[in-house]
Amino acid sequence: MPDRLTRLPFNSYDGKTDPVEHVSHYIQMMSLHSHNDALMCKVFSSSLGSIALRWFNGLRKGSIHNFAELIQEFRILFVTCSQVPQSVDALLSMKMRVGETLRGYASRYWELYNEIGGGNEEITTSTFRMGLLEDSRLKESLTKKPPNDIRQLMRRIEEYKRLEDDRLQRKGKTLMTNRPR
Structure with a gap:
């Protein structure tokens, strides 16, 4: 982990809110490091509350190859919390x-x-x-x-x-x- 990476004030994902919004917030907070896939994956766990952290810790070693895969799995698991956008x-x-x-x-x-x-x-x-x-x-x-x-x-x-x-x-x-x- 980079020495300059300070503890960022992430919103803790509780498993009840929109996962898309959570990921957007996370990516925004990590924008300076978004080019570093491994770091994005490792730090993601610090943005998770207990329910989502249990899911994260239960991932099989080697099952996630990049940040995009991690986010895809996260969204699939918490899809029922997604907010359906209103239409015009x-x-x-x-x-x-x-x-x-x-x-x-x-x-x-x-x-x-x-x-x-x-x-x-x-x-x-x-x-x-x-x-x-x-x-x-x-x-x-x-x-x-x-x-x-x-x-x-x-x-x-x-x-x-x-x-x-x-x-x-x-x-x-x-x-x-x-x-x-």
Whole structure:
């Protein structure tokens, strides 16, 4: 093992989370040493929790010839923990809930959008707009003047979130002043 290799802060794989994400994180942490297959294999065990470490220690000597084989075996064993990525269709089914703020809807939408891995900007604008409530001023704005790109969409959403925040703040102040003492 290289003298300069310090103990890296690996996430410990518990056998319950997505193995693909774990391997991606491991490779990222080991990026300076990714050319050294033997080292990548040896250090991999230090990123494993008890269940996965038992599997690693149970591998027959000489059964793994390179890091790619090790990762393939790891993924095969823990395949049931793999997360199936959402498709763009999931954005089509996303709808703003009655009583939900634009801030809440936008937060849920972008979380799912990022989970999917982005996509076509036209589809993004359309699916966001379609999920808004029918009486939404933002929906009307996006329909009359569609944004040219995702940055414009995000700016417009921010503008309408600020307007909604101001309206809710004024409404809160009105309720406070109308309250009996």
